Amino acid sequence: MLSVKENMIVDFSTELLGKFAEVVSRYPEGKQKSALLPILHLVQAEYGWLSVDAMEKVATFLDIQPIEVFEVATFYTMYFLQPQGKYNLEICRTGPCCLVGAEKIMGHLEQTLGVKEGEVTADGLFMWRGVECLAACGYGPVLQIGPSYTFYENLTTESVDQLITELKDKAKSEA
Numbered sequence: 001m002l003s004v005k006e007n008m009i010v011d012f013s014t015e016l017l018g019k020f021a022e023v024v025s026r027y028p029e030g031k032q033k034s035a036l037l038p039i040l041h042l043v044q045a046e047y048g049w050l051s052v053d054a055m056e057k058v059a060t061f062l063d064i065q066p067i068e069v070f071e072v073a074t075f076y077t078m079y080f081l082q083p084q085g086k087y088n089l090e091i092c093r094t095g096p097c098c099l100v101g102a103e104k105i106m107g108h109l110e111q112t113l114g115v116k117e118g119e120v121t122a123d124g125l126f127m128w129r130g131v132e133c134l135a136a137c138g139y140g141p142v143l144q145i146g147p148s149y150t151f152y153e154n155l156t157t158e159s160v161d162q163l164i165t166e167l168k169d170k171a172k173s174e175a
Contacts, residue, residue, distance in 0.1 A: 016046055033062055039061070039062070040069070040072065050079055055073055087126050089145055090128070090134070092136070105141050126167075
């Protein structure tokens, strides 16, 4: 289900449209819809998430119906349909990780960051969510941080606190 809390009007730059055209050129004539996923990645990299306006403009560029873009964007979890934090903490929530404390880590994140799953902290730095298998069953609980997808394993509440502190310090130094 399409669930956008805000909309952002976008105007794709000439440079971004050039990247779109390069992606489309990789596919046979008349098969431009095949470029949808990589183009959505480019839009998300540029704006941080996929607004309804952005998805509609992608549909126009590819000469497809907006619903075709919405179907794809809502199916894949790597596309964000609302503004995200600077750091997106994704915790594996499958059985093996839950057996060794993933649910405790998720509860700790909610408490420590003061936001529920999928919400962004007031300072715009963090968002967390549970995700399906991160393929490290022997090293759980695990999380990855997007958009760079740095991977952390054998988490404890203490190591999560240290990680949050390091990320806050990093964000301050970049400001």
